[in-house]
């Protein structure tokens with residue numbers, strides 16, 4: 001039984017799309033090509049891919065708008081998105097990550113880098129262990145069902161934030177440096193900058209809402225998840241003051 005990981009490639013430039021498709025197929029992936037937002041949506045509706053390679057500059061709806069849209073849809077929320085961008089500017093990279101992309105790759109890129117990054121997002125998506133449930137204070141994460149709840153309220157997280165939170169919850173109260181987090185959460189950080197961690201921590205805090213305060217910045221050291229800072233809404237959790 002052959003079950004190759006399926007990658008949806010959204011790219012309007014035929015020569016680039018074809019080049020990517022050839023390389024991905026050679027690398028052991030099944031490739032579905034789409035040249036604009038309409039055909040990309042049709043492909044997604046037909047079969048959910050394992051990952052999406054999404055060009056930033058597309059005719060009609062931009063890759064950025066598409067990433068944001070797909071992150072908000074229950075069906076596509078957990079599908080890793082890798083943005084393709086011709087821009088090397090840091091604000092644009094951060095904008096892509098903020099829109100919900102899990103990673104970005106700047107054109108021109110090598111085949112080796114492209115394959116490495118796709119494998120990295122696929123690895124990240126895979127849960128560490130199947131029926132693993134972790135609780136820290138009023139925050140509960142169930143890796144089996146990919147559900148997170150705080151004080152009984154369901155929370156919605158992207159795949160990278162989920163994995164990051166899972167790791168932090170399993171190693172609660174400990175300080176983790178950015179490079180440790182890249183190593184443990186991203187797994188393959190050869191091409192990923194440490195700043196990426198900051199962006200995902202910011203997104204994690206936002207997604208956690210009131211529980212976001214549990215993710216602390218430890219100046220000069222990294223990040224820590226703590227049970228002791230939640231300003232509770234009457235659930236008996238200990239409240240504490242902290243800087244930011």
Ligand code: CA
Nearest residue numbers: 012055057058
């Ligand atoms: Ca393009």
